[in-house]
Amino acid sequence: MQYESRRRxxxxxxxxxxxxxxRKMLAGLQKCEPFMQQFRTWKDVIKFMRKGTSQDPRKSEVLRAILQAFASNNDPRWHNILLAIFWPGLCxxxxxxxxxxxxxxxxxxxITTTFIEVICRIDLSKRSERLVQKIYNDTVHRFYDRCSRAWKNIGVETTADEAELIELAGGAEDLNFDLIELHEAQETAIERLREYLVAGRIKEPDFHxxxxxxxYGKTIREYARExxxxxxxxxxxxxxxxxxxxxxEWWKP
Structure with missing residues (x-):
């Protein structure tokens, strides 16, 4: 039931x-960063960050504003905002x-602990552009390092090579959070239907x-043909x- 827990x-x-x-945190940020005045709520900020790809330079502008505010007061509530923005990427x-x-x-x-470590350590004086890719890539590498230490402690050989790590991190070059979230929602829905199938509440033809x-949005005619x-x-x-x-669904507690 990890999908249900993650959804909650x-x-x-x-x-x-x-x-x-x-809301007060956003209002405070807007006083310092005119670019942020276009957003009425954090939901609007998240929606903006999910549109298009990670290479949009305006996304780095949003992240710079948030990270600078976090660096100025170390308020852990900024963690929540950044976690919401990067949720599909972390998933x-x-x-x-x-x-x-x-x-x-x-x-x-x-993964989430590693992500928080990354945003706490980021130095905007050294890297202020392409911040979505920077944060995603650093999270991947630091998570891998964390896993490697755990494998070493229990005497397990490394289960990923450098090529695999590069391939995974390379996905940040053109991240589309909207598409990732769509896939996440689809997988969650499929998992729920699969649970009903395993429990005998629906039949296999019904599941498919x-x-x-x-x-996946197929018409009945398309499904019939396939x-x-x-x-x-x-x-x-x-x-x-x-x-x-x-x-x-009606009987589900």
Whole structure:
């Protein structure tokens, strides 16, 4: 149930950013940084940071403002704001490198702890551009170092070579957080349907049909063609699957 737990953590984090104390932090930042005045809420900031790719120089401008504010007062609440901005990127590291630490909860805790270490150590006098890539890459490398120390302590050989590490960090050159978050949402939805399948609450044909039409947005006609069944059969199967899913969701505690 790690997906459900992660979803609740994310919702709690986003709720926190909407509270009065965080609204005051944004207002204070806007007094010092005119560029930030275009944002009404932290939700607007996050939405801006998710659009397009990490190479947009305006994203470094936002991060510079936040990191400078953090450096001036060391208020740990800035951690929450940066964590919300980078959430999809951190989830991407977590999914792609699950083999580095097979304990789901410990792995996520180590990734977020590593991320906080990175933003605390960043020196804007040495690097003030391409900050999304800088923070993402440093998090990957420091997380790998953390895992390497753990492997060494228990006598396990390194499970990643330098080429693999470079390939993973290289993904930051053109990060698209919107796309990452879409994939995260799709995987979460698929995992939930798979849990229903394993529990016997829906049948396997229902699972495949719901994944195809509900999650990946295929039409019933497209799904019928790919599955090799006629349209009417697919339509009735979809109706039965939706009815079964509504019943499952209704009874779910």
């Amino acid at each position: 953590d994310k919702e709690d984090l986003y709720w926190k950013l909407g509270t009065e104390e965080f 991407s590291i977590d999914k792609r490198k699950a083999k580095w630490d097979e304990n789901d909860e410990e792995r996520w805790q180590n 049909l719901l994944v195809g039409t509900r999650i 599955a090799g069944i006629n349209y009417q059969t697919a339509k009735k199967r979809r109706q039965r699957a939706e009815a079964a899913l509504r019943l499952v």
